[in-house]
Amino acid sequence: MKAKVALLGCGNPARKWHLPTLSELSRRGEIEFVALCDMDERLASENGAKYGVPHYTNAEEMLEKHKDILVVDIVTGDPTHHVLASLIAAHGKHVMVEKPMALTLPCCDHIIDTCRRNGVHFEVAENYFRMPKQRMIVKLVREGILGDIVRVYFVEPKRQVPFEPTVTHNGLGRPISGFGRTSGMCMDMGAHRLSQLRLYAQSRPKRIAATVRKYMSDPNRIHEDWAHALIDFDSGAVGIYETSRLGEAQKYCQITGTLGGILDNDTFGPEIPLRLRHDDGWQDIPVETERRRIDGVDVLQRIVVHADTEIVYENPFRDYAIDDWSVGHASEIMSIAHAALNDEPAEYGIEGRKDVEMAMAIYQSSLHGMAPVELPLEGVTTYEQMVHEDYHAKFGRPIGPFWQPSTALRDTTLDRCIAGR
Template sequence: MKRLKIAVVGTGGRAGAHLSTIPKLEPIYQLVGVCDIDKDRATETAQRMSVSGYTDIETLIEVESPDVILITVGPDGHHVITEIAAAHGVHIITETPISTTLPCADRMINAAAQHSVKLEVAENVWRWPHERLKRKIVDAGLIGEITHAHLWYTSGSYHGINAIRTLVQSEAVRVVGHAKEIGDSSWEVGVVEFENGVSLIYEMPTRRRGNYWEIDGTTGSIVGNELLLYRDTGTETYPIETVTTEVDGGAVVDHARVDTDPPVIWENPLKAFGLADADDVARGTELHSIYRAIVEDVEPEYGAVNGRTDQEILIAIRESARNGGKPIDLPLTETTGYEENLHREYRTKYGVDPFDPIEKLKDILFPQRGVVWAAR
């Protein structure tokens, strides 16, 4: 089995999660370095992981020759790191969202294509065991034809859009959005129409309900982590369960299941790597996706285009809200006013344009939140 060298750029919270999973994939990955503009953080993380730490990505690439760069800096910097890595022939897996705006995402996609490297997006939601099982439930026809969906998400709503798209299995064609500021928070609602006739009602609430979605069909529904089947005698409810087994004294995700007759089961194909919970499984499968793409020269399992589409729907909802609820057709054909506002905030925050030459951008410390949206 070929072993690839991987380096992590960014050493904040998301990096910590990935750095807990990478050692479990030791048969296919060797961690060779970490990089952060903050020297103290780079040094501390490098010492903890027993690798070398760097403050300059090009130096890291020159010294360590990684096959893959995992980007965990804030999304404002994703296109910057991607262009540098791609220009050096290094494959990329980037944290979510793919980028702040679609023009920035397109720079990433174009750079990967130009330099013939693979680009994967570390979208975790659809990779959770229970979400994999939900897709099997839908594919098995248990809830009949999907008619509509509801989504509540408190932050990073592209994750929720990803979950819905995975289950609806159709492309969005039109959105309507509404938003307003409530105190220090922004509240938004969107209606998304899909090509197959399914409609989604989405809300980002100001009070924490939790991230939650429902899929309604003609013969049943998936409500959170429960399957509801409509029978002549009433509604039958089945819990969607993730089952772990003990390996070497630790929990490992074995499968997800719903005990209908017959049961529907999703088996964890990576259980040999000792992945302990839903997020661990998601991170492991993200890393395995880019590994397989490189070694077998195939497309990543999710890929940049899907990551871009998740973000495009959310951008369109916010553009509609900016324009008083005007319907927005998809796909978008030009840069939206909402994105122009983000580009303007980018220039204000960092003192450079997001489309300046990479040399002007590569030494910026990109925080996790970066340029954030507020209803206006």
């Protein structure tokens, strides 16, 4: 039996990655791609025609017309994740949402609770750790090749632009989330990087101290321009996460263990710059990749690390026209498909909530003068309360049944929005 999968949302991420991957998996008989939906009639019709599936502009109509849909892949803007995931789950369909899982932890819990009540599984489309290179790196860590992990770093720029001649030093702006397609940098690419840091450390984060800054003077730029977080893990490992869109670009990922390390200045490239302790020095370890072309696509077959013990990663999609990047998307799609068919938890699922929790701790620490924030978080944070207020002011409705604004909050948030126009 194959899972019948529908897609909700035909924006850029869907057109670049989800749709081609769904189509290839369907062509190869792994799933059945049966329908798609987008509020934009042009996008829906164009992509329906391109991929040969019925298209809709209303999700409930799609579900009514295709009662045999088993899984819905939700590829929409961040503010819609908890709403659409709950709608799909209420119809008895299994759910996958793009990262970040939702705007706040109460929104994440709304998805989890709705799925549980309706007896369906959920997955979060976190693709980075599922890419071949990252699978191998995590395998090296888990098998102890690097020894005990001491430090993990991820520093990256995002669409770098110069500083203005004179900068202002501001913290988070409001409306706190901006409510565009994506959230701030610590939630957008941050969801990926916090996931990776946690997997590299192979430990639970217990404390985070952070600062989040906005330097650009444009009042329409709500999101942060720079953020820096120090993460203390249960194991004793320390993590550093930094992201920036201003000034000189810095980009590297580093994993330091007692027996070896990886210092990667090209995190999107295929190479794994692995070094291991050898006598009193360090030795570069050869890493071999095998590739072949399938339907014009350069497809990884396997990665071999030639350490004392040969370590091998085999690409599960090595016979399909799926490149390294889209292996991550294929893996997440098959994860929720298998969960739906076999009534078992998806591979990542609840881990997506942990990524959001770490981002919430970063924002909370910054709002309170870089004060360390203990994990797991308890109750609703100041940052989350601000998101909930501003969501209500923006959309004219509570963010979910788990939150109701007081009259005072409603008045002040509306006044603030009016003043900010």
